[in-house]
Amino acid sequence: MQDAADLADDPRWRRLWDKPWSCSVCGETHRGLIDLACGKPAQWPGAEDKAPNSALDLGGNFLSEDFCVLEGQHFFVRAVIELPILGGGNRQFGFGVWSTLSRENFLRYLAAFDSGEQDGLGPWFGWFSNRLEGYPDTLNLKCQVHPVSGRKRPRVVLEPTDHPxxxxxxHGISFDRLLEIHALNGHDIRISLSD
Ligand SMILES: [Zn+2]
Structure with missing residues (x-):
């Protein structure tokens, strides 16, 4: 982790956490960071109409909050990629994303899903399955999928390359860069944090 000024000295950071603020674009009120998430893998061709997890169909096309299957051949799980915030203590920024799994590992994940006990599983190889705004193409970056117990989304850890x-x-994301990523995703909160 590179050195970074302590964000406790940044009035915008303090404003973010001190009291509720409103997003100037969508008007939603938040306290702290907004979670960003992709509702489906980039490869999913249709709308984000989600079926319940219990209706999972391994043989065709399927999308729910946690699982996606394409043509009975490509298997995806909803996960989260965490970015440590430079100067933010232990705060991490989490972005909801999708990764592929092999059919075998997808079935292992499914078998343990309802028990919520998944610490003994993985990590498994996957291909990152979203294009994130503000980065060179992120689709199909190599990653490892780490299942997490307690009904939490698995964590995606990218192969340590020089991709931003x-x-x-x-190595961490700066607060300014984080605000830029939020703006690119429809939540420009920079004005709101200077009120
Ligand atoms: Zn917003």
């Missing part, structure tokens, strides 16, 4: 998203995951 991998660099930010392994």
């Amino acid at each position: 998203l991998a660099v930010e995951q392994h």
Whole structure:
């Protein structure tokens, strides 16, 4: 982790956490960071109409909050990529994303899903399955999928390359860059944090 000024000295950072603020674009009120998430893998061709997890169909096309299957051949799980925030203590920024799994590992994940006990599983190889705004193409970056117990989304860890998203995951993301990423995703909160 590179050196970074302590964000406790940044009035915008303090404003973010001190009291609720409103996003100037969508008007939503938040306290702290907004979670960003992709509702489906980039490869999913249709709308984000989600079926319940219990309706999972391994043989065709399927999308729910946690699982996706394409043509009975490509298997995806909803995960989260965490980026440590430079100067933010232990705060991490989490972006909801999708990764592929092999059919075998997808079935292992499914078998343990309802029990919520998944610490003994993985990590498994996957291909990162979203294009994130503000980065050179992120689709199909190599990653490891780490299942997490307690009904939490698995964590995606990118192969440590010089891709900017991998660099930010392994070395941290600056607060300014984080605000830029939020703006690119429809939540420009920079004005709101200076009120
Ligand atoms: Zn917003």
